[in-house]
Amino acid sequence: xxxxxxxxxxxxxxxxxxxxxxxxxxxxxxxxxxxxxxxxxxxxxxxxxxxxxxxxxxxxxxxxxxxxxxxxxxxxxxxxxxxxxxxxxxxxxxxxxxxxxxxxxxxxxxxxxxxxxxxxxxxxxxxxxxxxxxxxxxxxxxxxxxxxxxxxxxxxxxxxxxxxxxxxxxxxxxxxxxxxxxxxxxxxxxxxxxxxxxxxxxxxxxxxxxxxxxxxxxxxxxxxxxxxxxxxxxxxxxxxxxxxxxxxxxxxxxxxxxxxxxxxxxxxxxxxxxxxxxxxxxxxxxxxxxxxxxxxxxxxxxxxxxxxxxxxxxxxxxxxxxxxxxxxxxxxxxxxxx
Numbered sequence: 001x002x003x004x005x006x007x008x009x010x011x012x013x014x015x016x017x018x019x020x021x022x023x024x025x026x027x028x029x030x031x032x033x034x035x036x037x038x039x040x041x042x043x044x045x046x047x048x049x050x051x052x053x054x055x056x057x058x059x060x061x062x063x064x065x066x067x068x069x070x071x072x073x074x075x076x077x078x079x080x081x082x083x084x085x086x087x088x089x090x091x092x093x094x095x096x097x098x099x100x101x102x103x104x105x106x107x108x109x110x111x112x113x114x115x116x117x118x119x120x121x122x123x124x125x126x127x128x129x130x131x132x133x134x135x136x137x138x139x140x141x142x143x144x145x146x147x148x149x150x151x152x153x154x155x156x157x158x159x160x161x162x163x164x165x166x167x168x169x170x171x172x173x174x175x176x177x178x179x180x181x182x183x184x185x186x187x188x189x190x191x192x193x194x195x196x197x198x199x200x201x202x203x204x205x206x207x208x209x210x211x212x213x214x215x216x217x218x219x220x221x222x223x224x225x226x227x228x229x230x231x232x233x234x235x236x237x238x239x240x241x242x243x244x245x246x247x248x249x250x251x252x253x254x255x256x257x258x259x260x261x262x263x264x265x266x267x268x269x270x271x272x273x274x275x276x277x278x279x280x281x282x283x284x285x286x287x288x289x290x291x292x293x294x295x296x297x298x299x300x301x302x303x304x305x306x307x308x309x310x311x312x313x314x315x316x317x318x319x320x321x322x323x324x325x326x327x328x329x330x331x332x333x334x335x336x337x338x
Contacts, residue, residue: 003073004094004163005131007146007155014076020064021072024098024105027053027060031103057104065109069116070095072132075141082132088139091120092132093163100170114174117167126221127186128213129164132157135215152216154224159213161187161231165238172242172258177288180243181260187235192221209235244268244281245292253305255279255294255318261286273309279316290320 002009003019011017030053037046064071072082072092082092096113099105105113121130135157136147149156164187172180185191192213193199193206204210204223209232212224240246245257246268259266264286268279283290294301295317305316 002144005146005155007144007149008073008081009144009146010142011073011075011081011144013144016076018074019072020060020070020074020082021092021094021098023056023060023064024095024102027056027104028098028102030056053104060104061106061109064095069113070099070105070109079141081141081143086139088134088136089132089143089157090134091116093117093121093130093167097163097166097170100173101166111174114167114170118179121167122183122186123215126215127191128159128215128221129167129183129186130157130215131155131160131163150216152219153214154212158215158224159187161209161211161213161229162234165231165234169234169238169242172238175258175289177243177258177263178260180258184235184239184243189223192223208232246270246279248307249304251307253277253307254303255281255292255305255316256289257281257283257292257318257320258289259283261288272307274311275307275309276313277305277307277316278313279318281318281320283320285320285322287320287322289323291323293319293321 001011001013001017003022004025005021012019030049034046034050034053037043037049060070066080066083068084069091070082071080072089072095074080080086082089082095084090096110096117099110099113120133122128123130135151136143137151139147146155152158154160164183168180168183168187171183187209189202189204189206189209192202199206201221202213202223204226208226209229210223210226211229211231214220214222214224243258244266245255245259247254247256253270261283263283265280265282267281270277270279294303294305296305297314308314
């Protein structure tokens, strides 16, 4: 009765409803847990959770594909939510973005699903990425307290920034750096306050992330709750890890940018304990994503930078080169099915 979107608290209130988004999330969690189990030598648990993850992925593909996007959920009576047959909430953002983020969706279907997300949920005019459309208003299938919000306010068809950032992340994972940055800038609060007219519309602080931005008639583009939202951390992670490609895993640093083709160079200065790493990423061929050729203090390194706590200043150069390997998400999906 409510998953990530707690406002949908009556979709499965009788315990028989199903969440498609939660299936993607569970698949992702189980597969990550399988890696942990394998490192501990627990092959029995590894095999068990991988089998469950694969069965859920098969079930989603069998039951939740709507033709142009993934459905969001099923009510207790089996009626779909987030379907062309729905009178309201025909398409929901997170069922599409998490088909990519989980690495579990069919590559062809995830491509179509993200195209549908861009077609139906991105408001280029107001620079918003909606959570769902159309909003709940008069539907006889009670989704929960989400319907208590006016149409186009908060989760009920407005931009809910937490979910919108997942759309940016999914776009970057698909290797589309141009579009990922375009979508990111739509969410950047500074870009909603760059003129007196924009300030009059947005109304809230331009230096913090708003949890929601309204799409309601007469309030299009108005910012909602600010300061407290967990969207701020997702904005930081999406910018740093998905777009700039800065990914630290333990004491190793990987650099896998997904950037606009027009970006020829950018720099990151990173302090690791007592050491400083000055990182320069060069993109001479105008790529959105490529193979990273790394040097540390003039020496070539393979794949990752071993971070050292030696109090010194280190210079890292990353050159993006054309890659012949499969697209990142496709590669993840192929590995997950093995």
